[in-house]
């Protein structure tokens with residue numbers, strides 16, 4: 001099969017012929033219909049993720065069709081249209097037993113712990129726990145973004161921050177996950193302030209409902225405080241950088257909730273979180289990591305009802321041969337790029 005491969009961290013990203021994977025007894029192999037290009041893939045390529053072993057195939061935001069099924073799989077058949085969260089849970093640990101599959105102790109992640117979906121086929125573990133059936137009306141390209149960025153944003157806004165109508169939500173970083181968060185927060189009835197250094201990203205944020213946009217080069221906490229009459233109720237670092245993390249915490253009003261959504265690989269250094277404000281303002285600092293497969297029906301229902309429109313965030317469709325260049329340039333162009341031809 002054709003796959004996007006890198007043999008060294010930060011090295012060339014080339015399309016190579018590699019063997020088609022076999023399914024594990026509890027797993028499946030999916031013929032990839034679409035695979036999103038995400039900042040996490042860039043981190044894997046840069047060597048920021050200790051799970052990645054060379055040579056490696058990135059890709060973790062996928063949708064496709066089941067092509068082979070392991071002997072122990074009960075719920076899935078060849079030909080089923082599916083997607084998966086990027087955290088593939090084991091289904092058996094204490095976290096999984098509590099329904100918190102997104103923080104499974106024995107999780108696998110396609111594109112990190114094993115070869116991913118920037119390929120014609122990808123192997124997925126524990127299929128009965130992790131696969132999500134796609135409704136007929138949801139195309140693979142739209143669905144590809146659900147497993148990482150859109151679901152991550154949905155969980156952060158709706159399940160972790162529990163955003164309520166009328167609250168002010170500041171979103172720091174308007175890449176794929178940030179724009180998704182803007183859309184989910186607007187749908188929840190919140191008023192959104194979007195922050196980014198890219199005018200094009202801010203334009204897109206405004207187009208999907210952000211009430212205010214703020215240039216990330218300004219004194220962001222001061223501007224957010226002014227726009228929101230004292231600070232946001234909820235603030236998200238949707239990029240994962242020292243400056244956006246700190247700005248997010250500083251953008252909150254007393255008793256506000258910061259949600260860390262963007263990954264902060266220790267290899268890039270740990271951010272200085274203003275814990276003095278956490279105490280003085282009784283702020284809550286929350287983490288959000290993907291979303292369990294069993295909570296997808298709520299998200300899929302809102303998409304089916306037209307309340308959420310993840311397809312509005314897909315700005316580019318690429319062949320696999322252009323995936324390497326797109327991955328290397330993550331963050332340069334606004335919106336979500338999806339590999340749709342393999």
Ligand SMILES: [Zn+2]
Nearest residue numbers: 090093096104
């Ligand atoms: Zn588990």
Ligand SMILES: [Zn+2]
Nearest residue numbers: 038040148149
């Ligand atoms: Zn992702």
